[in-house]
Amino acid sequence: MKKNPKYKKSSEIILIGQPISPGIAIGKSILLADDYIETRKRAIHVKKINSEIERFNKALTETIQDLRLIIEQVGSRVSAHKREIFDAHLMILQDKVIIEQTVNDIRENKVNADFAYFNIMRSYQRNLSASKDTYFKERAIDIRDIKRRVIRKIQGEKHAGSANLKDKIIISRNLNLFDIYAIAKNKVEGIILEGGGRTTHATIIIRALEIPSVIGVERILQNVNAEDEVVVNGLTGEIILNPDSPTLKKSITKRNNYKKFEQRYLGISDLPSVSKDNVAFEIDANIELDDEVESVLAHGDFGIGLFRSEYIFMAKEKPPTEEEQFVKYANVVKRIHPHHVSIRTIDLGGDKFAPFLEAEAENNPFLGWRAIRICIDMPDLFKIQLRAIYRAGILGNVRLLLPMITSIEELRYVKTLTEEVKLDLSNQNIEYDANIPIGVMIEVPSAVMIADQLAKEADFFSIGTNDLVQYALAVDRGNPKVAYLYNFFHPAVLRLIEMIVKAGNDHKIPVSMCGEMAGDPFATILLFGIGIKEFSVSPVMMLKIKQILRCLEFSEAQKIAGHCLKMQTADEIENYMRNVMLELFPNMDEDNFFPENC
Amino acid sequence: MTEKTIQVQNISGIHARPAARFVKLASQFQCQIKLIKDNLEVDGKSILGIMSLAAEKGSKLTIKADGEKELEAVEQLINLLKNIFKDEEKSQI
Structure with missing residues (x-):
């Protein structure tokens, strides 16, 4: 058929x-x-010992050549720290003692090269994996990789390479x-x-x-x-x-x-961030790791609106020391200077874990022991972070951002801690920036309701839409049965944002947005119209949001926002914004486009 | 035989870069050089050996040299470690 x-x-x-x-x-x-190798012990005939040693030496030489190639190709594009690890790998491959031990083993015990090398490398690897220090633990993985690579070369490569x-x-x-x-x-x-x-x-x-x-x-x-x-x-x-x-x-x-668009976007990176009618806005980056600074700078000259410092703490057996934190903050602050870097203090708990916290299982982790609550509960841990941040302040333009504030007492308490930290640093004759602005993440409905009061005591606001939407709409978007209810175009969410902006404007403090909504092109015009002037988004979205706003008049955005704020359902608002975007930018496609008409 | 003990003072311990510097200097001497931490003893001319000690801040390292110019070797290696600890503190800032 x-x-x-x-x-x-x-x-x-x-x-x-x-x-x-x-x-x-x-x-x-x-x-x-799957990265798996097998080495079996084989007896080598006396006459073949020299050629077995030759096989081993050849495999080493080839692996060294391979590694030199990687260093050449990616060396200039990664941080000095990563380059140093590559160099260490080279030295391990050239380690005379290891080579001697392997050659002796082949010669004296008359065994095959891969078996001899495997056993010798494994003993070193074991010492390192037993270390409690993360750095040394990671090196055990490097040694395993080197070992496997050399053995594949000895066995005659059949894998990736x-x-x-x-x-x-x-x-x-x-x-x-x-x-x-x-x-x-x-x-x-x-x-x-x-x-x-x-x-x-x-x-x-x-x-x-x-x-x-x-x-x-x-x-x-x-x-x-x-x-x-x-x-x-x-x-x-x-x-x-x-x-x-x-x-x-x-x-x-x-x-x-x-x-095509990537090329054109890079062309606008140096153009001023102003709308068609000359209203200034600011685009910042969200980052999780200090290494990401490179990808921010690759897109142009931008600040950092959200440095999620908890990623330095996650998956660690013990919290990073003041020095370790200082080095990471300092690296980012120096590179981004003169633009600001908003360092959000540890936002652990909820769905982000760190073994050293020994957190107990909770029925409602998002309503439980997380973010600023952990910091207030563990002032010693928090003060170490504050010290590192205040010290990094002298190297550029740092802002301190506090996650999940729900009451004014929390802000006041953190301020007393910062004063204690500053006093300690003065007494120890350690340099720090005494005037770091202290801002509050607005991501809980209670903080929105008292935004006017918080605005009197905070230096800036940053709206975290991911949590704000979750708490305001009572939706866990990780649960597929209710995830459809999670929608930041919900009229309630827009009204909350409007209240925050108003409180900020009334007290003349900047209001930025750093949640996912800030980086959604379909929400950009609406947010700008409501009065958001600082958008902190993932590095890949920075130039897109910038170009949308450059192609538009602020007065037009205000009209569009005014219209949305009168609508009654999320669907209505979302569809309206999609149509607005398609009208303004007819070549638009869901994932990527370049706004033309400006 | 000459031996001397020193405490690791830099934050990240004897990681790849200090180990590399140590090996370079140790290899210039003819005598046998051993590095000991707790009950582990490794060859002071092997970068992998030294790294595998996982010598973190605060740990005690003993350098043991046996053979030609052993006094000089131990003295120079101790000085090198002291310099490494100082350099590392500086480069953090």
């Missing part, structure tokens, strides 16, 4: 992960083998240093990882190489086969496996537009 194409089932699968490096990639998948990765979409559980090498060398199209965290070496280097990538994509390895067609959206985190032909066509247009 002839198959009717009309009934052909689409095999398209859509998965979502965390975007870590922007851009759109389309290509055929290649699955990297030898496969042709050009124009491919790499899919793997995780990447090790030498996978990264192969990626840097081969002009890979995109990367999808099932595991992975934002802070690993691999993701930092992927970002530096500007390869569209998504991590934390659950079940990808179950769903994908080698040579499947794959679309990776490094802007939204969306993965499409086996797209049908209309989807594929749409994705190709998206990809081409993205490349």
Whole structure:
């Protein structure tokens, strides 16, 4: 029977992960083998000992050459700290004592090179993995990667390095240093990882190489086969496996537009941030790690509206010391100077954990022991962070931002702590900035209701829409059954924002917004019209939001906002804003576009 | 045989960069050089050996040299470590 194409089932699968490096990639998948090696002990004949040693030396030399290539390709694009790790890897490969031990083992015990090297490296690796210090623990992983790489070379490589990765979409559980090498060398199209965290070496280097990538994509390895067609959206985190032909066509247009638009966006980075009728606004970046400063600066000269300091604390066995924190804050503050850097104090709890806190399980973690409440509960921990922030203040323009304030007493209490910290620093003759502005995150409805009172004692406001929407609408968006209720176009949310802006304006303090809403192009005009003048967004969104606002008159935005504030449902408002955007920018597409008419 | 003990004073301990500097100097001497932390003893001319000690701030390191110019070796290596601790404090700021 002839198959009717009309009934052909689409095999398209859509998965979502965390975007870590922007851009759109389309290509055929290649699955990297799980990083596993096997070494079996073999007896080597006396006559073959010398050629076995030769095999070992050759493998080492080749690995060293490979590593030199990585350093050449990515060395200038990563921080000095990362470069130093590469150099240390080189020295480990060239370690005379290790080489001698391996050669002796081969010669005396007449065993194969891979077996000898494996055992020697493993003993060093074990010492390091037993360390309580995170830095040394991480080095154990480096040693494992080096060990595996050399052994693959000895065994005759059959894995990542030898496969042709050009124009491919790499899919793997995780990447090790030498996978990264192969990626840097081969002009890979995109990367999808099932595991992975934002802070690993691999993701930092992927970002530096500007390869569209998504991590934390659950079940990808179950769903994908080698040579499947794959679309990776490094802007939204969306993965499409086996797209049908209309989807594929749409994705190709998206990809081409993205490349075209990126060039044009970079062209506006130096233009002034003012609307068509000359009303000034400010675009800042949200960052989680000090390394991300590079990607902020790559987009132009911007400030940082939200430095999520808790990422320095997460997944740590013990909290970072004052010095460790100071180095990270100082690095960001110096690079961003003269623009401001708003350092938000530890916002742990809820869904962000740190082992050293030993938090107990809660029925309602988002209503529980989190953010400023932990800081107030653990003043010793908090004061260490405050000391590091006040010291970094002398290196540039720092603002202190307090998360999840619900009452004026909390603000006042934190201020007494900052005074104590300043007094201690003075007594110890340590330099600090005595005039750091202290701002409040407005992300709980109670803070909105008393915004006029908070505005008298705070130096600035920053609206955190993610929590504000969750608390105002009583929706946990992690729960798929109610997630549809989570919508920042809800009339209640708009009224809350309007109240915050009014309180800020009445008391002449700046009001910025740093939640996801600030970076949604469909909300930009509405927010500007309500009176938000500072938008803090992810680095990839900065130039887009800037260009939308540059193409518009503030008076027009006010009219649009006024109209929205009279509407009664979220859907009505959202649809209206979509139409407004399409009218203003007819070439607009969901993920990416370049506003033309200005 | 000559030996001397020193306490690690920099925040990040004997990580990759200090270990590299130590090995470079140690390799200039003919004598055997050992580095000891707690009950672990490693070759002072091996960067991997030194790193695998995971010598954090506050830990005690003993340098042991045996052979030609052993006195000079220990003295110079102790001075190097002292300089490393000082440099590291400075480079933090």
